[in-house]
Amino acid sequence: xxxxxxxxxxxxxxxxxxTQVDDHTPLPxxxxxxxxxxxxxxxxxxxxxxxxxxxxxxxxxxxLAHHAFNLITVHDxxxxxxxxxxxxxxxxxxxxxxPGIAFxxxxxxxxxxxxxxxxxxxxxxxxxxxxxxxxxxxxxxxLPKPFELPALEMAVLRCLExxxxxxxxxxxxxxxxxxxxxxxxxxxxxxxxxxxxxxxLSVGYLSQIELGKNSASxxxxxxxxxxxxxxxxxxFQNIQPRL
Numbered sequence: 141x142x143x144x145x146x147x148x149x150x151x152x153x154x155x156x157x158x159t160q161v162d163d164h165t166p167l168p169x170x171x172x173x174x175x176x177x178x179x180x181x182x183x184x185x186x187x188x189x190x191x192x193x194x195x196x197x198x199x200x201x202x203x204l205a206h207h208a209f210n211l212i213t214v215h216d217x218x219x220x221x222x223x224x225x226x227x228x229x230x231x232x233x234x235x236x237x238x239p240g241i242a243f244x245x246x247x248x249x250x251x252x253x254x255x256x257x258x259x260x261x262x263x264x265x266x267x268x269x270x271x272x273x274x275x276x277x278x279x280x281x282x283l284p285k286p287f288e289l290p291a292l293e294m295a296v297l298r299c300l301e302x303x304x305x306x307x308x309x310x311x312x313x314x315x316x317x318x319x320x321x322x323x324x325x326x327x328x329x330x331x332x333x334x335x336x337x338x339x340x341l342s343v344g345y346l347s348q349i350e351l352g353k354n355s356a357s358x359x360x361x362x363x364x365x366x367x368x369x370x371x372x373x374x375x376f377q378n379i380q381p382r383l
Contacts, residue, residue, distance in 0.1 A: 185305055186227060187296070189213040190220050190246075191235040191262070196285075200233060203289040204296060217241050224253045231280075231299055233292075236263035236270055243270075247277055258299050262287065315352035317361070320375060322350040324368045338367030 187209050189200050197213035204211060214223050217240045224232075232254060236243055250259065258280040263270060266284035274282045280302075281295045300306045325335050332350075336343045340363060348354040349364070356364070358372075365372045 185209045185231075185300065186229045187211040187231045187233065188223060188229045188257075189233045190223070190238065191215060191233070192217055192238050193235070196235070196262070199289065200292065203293055207297075220246075221249055224249045229254055229257045230303060230305060231258050231260065231296065233260045233262060233296070236261050236274075237265060243273070258303060260292075260295055260299060262292075310355075311352070314349075314355055317356070317375070318350040318352040321364060321368070324370065324375075325350075328368065330367075335364070335367045339363040 187204070189197050189211065191197050191200075191213075192215055194215040197215045201211055201213050212223065214220050217238050220238070220241065232250070234246065238246070250257065259277075260281045260283065261270075261274050261279050262283045262285055264285040266282075271282055280299050283292060283295060297306060325332070330338075332343050332346055335341075336346045339346065339360075341360070345354065346364075349356050349360075361375065362372050365375045368375070
């Protein structure tokens with residue numbers, strides 16, 4: 141809708157075993173990785189942003205644009221109730237203070253029209269009272285303004301993941317596992333040859349795993365984790381978020 145589109149502007153305070161053929165046994169998914177793919181098609185994941193500041197609406201839209209979600213922004217309070225009643229949304233990003241609409245009124249509209257939507261609240265006036273209010277209302281997340289856009293993106297992706305709409309991509313899993321193995325090996329001051337010998341793998345094959353070029357079976361990862369003096373579960377726990 142033209143009246144809900146925001147201008148392209150910036151906003152202060154926001155920052156934009158050798159050579160064996162490995163199998164593809166499904167691996168546990170590290171929950172904290174930020175590199176994910178859509179389980180549903182992107183256009184089927186519906187997001188709604190309600191904020192009376194059009195610049196905030198536009199910046200959030202631009203921050204999430206590369207995910208290709210079906211995202212609608214509304215900055216005019218007069219149109220917010222209608223938008224909430226129009227479609228079912230997976231996630232709603234909501235300003236805590238909207239002129240002319242009490243937060244309790246918004247919560248009632250959400251309960252009436254969006255019972256299955258998760259909600260992230262953003263506010264320029266964070267307080268203990270508002271945070272507790274959101275907690276009692278079972279708001280998924282609460283972000284004070286100004287916030288870093290990557291922090292908002294992470295909150296959105298984790299929320300959608302918790303709803304079963306996102307999962308770690310295979311390519312990202314290979315890369316993050318490879319990075320975790322390489323960092324642990326270097327921390328132990330082991331060369332590739334050292335670890336390859338401990339895990340009974342060829343140096344070339346281990347190198348490809350560290351570079352994220354090859355998938356590794358659970359058996360291979362188990363041997364690598366033994367060579368790194370850690371449990372297999374700890375290997376996954378060492379995977380860090382990628383922004």
